[in-house]
Amino acid sequence: MASNNEQTNSHSHFPWSHVVGFGLSIVLTLLALWIGFYSGFSLTTIMVIVVGLALVQATIQLLMFMHITESEDSSVQVGTILYAVFIAVAVVAGTIWVMSFGMHYM
Amino acid sequence: MEAVEHSPNTPLEYQTETGRLNILGFWIFLGAEIALFSTLFATYLVLVGRTADGPGPAELFEISGVLIETFLLLTSSFTCGLAIHYMRNHSLKGVFLWIGITLALGLGFLGFEIYEFVHYIHEGAALTTSAYWSAFFVLVGTHGAHVTLGIGWIILILIQLKQRGLTPDTSRKVFISSLYWHFLDVVWIFIFTAVYLYGMVM
Numbered sequence: 178m179a180s181n182n183e184q185t186n187s188h189s190h191f192p193w194s195h196v197v198g199f200g201l202s203i204v205l206t207l208l209a210l211w212i213g214f215y216s217g218f219s220l221t222t223i224m225v226i227v228v229g230l231a232l233v234q235a236t237i238q239l240l241m242f243m244h245i246t247e248s249e250d251s252s253v254q255v256g257t258i259l260y261a262v263f264i265a266v267a268v269v270a271g272t273i274w275v276m277s278f279g280m281h282y283m
Numbered sequence: 284m285e286a287v288e289h290s291p292n293t294p295l296e297y298q299t300e301t302g303r304l305n306i307l308g309f310w311i312f313l314g315a316e317i318a319l320f321s322t323l324f325a326t327y328l329v330l331v332g333r334t335a336d337g338p339g340p341a342e343l344f345e346i347s348g349v350l351i352e353t354f355l356l357l358t359s360s361f362t363c364g365l366a367i368h369y370m371r372n373h374s375l376k377g378v379f380l381w382i383g384i385t386l387a388l389g390l391g392f393l394g395f396e397i398y399e400f401v402h403y404i405h406e407g408a409a410l411t412t413s414a415y416w417s418a419f420f421v422l423v424g425t426h427g428a429h430v431t432l433g434i435g436w437i438i439l440i441l442i443q444l445k446q447r448g449l450t451p452d453t454s455r456k457v458f459i460s461s462l463y464w465h466f467l468d469v470v471w472i473f474i475f476t477a478v479y480l481y482g483m484v485m
Contacts, residue, residue, distance in 0.1 A: 192368040199361040206353060209476060210346075213484045223484055231476040235469045242364040243465045245310070249303060254310040261314035265321035272325035 198241030205234045294371050295454035302455040309459045313466050320470055323425055324477060327418040331481075335413035340482030343403055349479045352395045353471065356430075359388035360468035363461050370457055375449055378457065382441060385464065389434050396427050423478065426470050433463055 209227040216223065239245045245254050296302050331340075363385040369377025400420070403409070410420045440456045447453050 190372075192365055195361060195364040195368060198364070199357070202357055202361075203354075206357065206472075206475070209480060210350075213480045220484065224481060227476050227480055231472045234472050238360065238465055238469050238472075242360060243462055248297060248306060250307040250310075253307060257311050257314040258317070261317035264318050265324075268318070268321040269325045269328065273328055276329040 194241045198237050201237050202234055205230050205237075294458075295449060295451045296458040298451045299455075302451055305455055306459060306462075309462055313462065316466065316470075320422075320425070320473075323418075323422040324473065327422045328477065330414045330418040331485075333414040334416070337412035337416060338406060338408050340415070340419070340478075341485060343406055343408055344479055344483050346479075346483065348395060348399055349475065352392055352399070353475050355388050355392040355395065356468050356471050359385045359392065360465050362388065363464045367458060367461050370449065370454060373449060375444070378444065378449070379441065382437060382457070386434055386437060389430055389464075393427065393430055393434070396423070396430075400424075419478065423474060426467065426474060429467055429470070433460070433467060436460055437464070 209230045212218065212226050212230075213223055218226070239258065245251065245258065248254060296306065334340075362381045366378050366381035366385060369381060403416075408416045410417055437460050440453070440460055444453050444457065
């Protein structure tokens with residue numbers, strides 16, 4: 178991302194990418210809150226949207242705060258995190274799926 | 284102090300081979316942390332609703348406290364990023380100022396979390412009350428333990444920074460601890476969503 182290279186290489190005086198990332202994080206948090214309490218969607222729809230918003234916010238942190246793409250090793254760094262996210266999704270979704278059988282009385 | 288073959292624009296923490304590889308190694312560690320937290324999230328989500336005779340999350344969660352914790356940690360992640368920005372502008376004073384604010388916000392977060400836990404225990408929701416509250420305290424508590432560890436670690440790095448100034452070595456340590464701190468905010472985003480928001484909307 179261009180903004181990241183800028184962050185790394187030019188010692189600009191104002192940290193724009195951080196301020197934008199911070200603003201976006203606040204907006205995304207409040208948006209998730211609003212969807213949760215006031216949208217009137219079904220629980221499933223709400224959860225799909227707010228988990229999606231959480232993933233967007235996590236990506237913003239990785240790119241704008243943690244500068245995951247700035248190192249010479251950035252492809253390995255991004256690959257590691259993507260693989261870890263795959264493991265996390267497999268563990269969480271797989272566990273919920275497996276454990277859902279025979280739990281219909283909930 | 285500085286390696287000669289790099290452009291002056293390369294941040295100090297990337298100027299040595301060791302620095303670059305340590306940062307890469309830390310990203311791999313963060314990958315393992317993601318796997319660790321995913322197992323705790325999986326356990327928690329399976330045990331949602333298993334409250335036995337104890338209280339449920341909707342009865343105890345309070346949006347105001349959760350929002351205060353969320354914004355304290357979110358802001359601390361931002362100020363931690365500013366500290367790195369000042370480190371790259373070679374401002375030691377800026378690093379101390381913004382890391383100091385980061386730590387204060389982190390301590391504030393911990394204070395609210397401890398208050399929240401004590402409140403739940405008083406309301407009859409302790410670690411041993413039900414499978415649900417066990418999973419809750421283990422997941423959120425593991426994150427809180429990480430924050431506590433992070434605060435101690437960063438204080439030690441600040442002491443070293445005071446003694447040695449900004450060198451490729453100390454810059455690398457500050458940068459790696461900043462990655463750790465941002466990561467704790469990333470985990471909190473998912474705790475906020477999957478534990479608190481889900482618990483209150485359910």
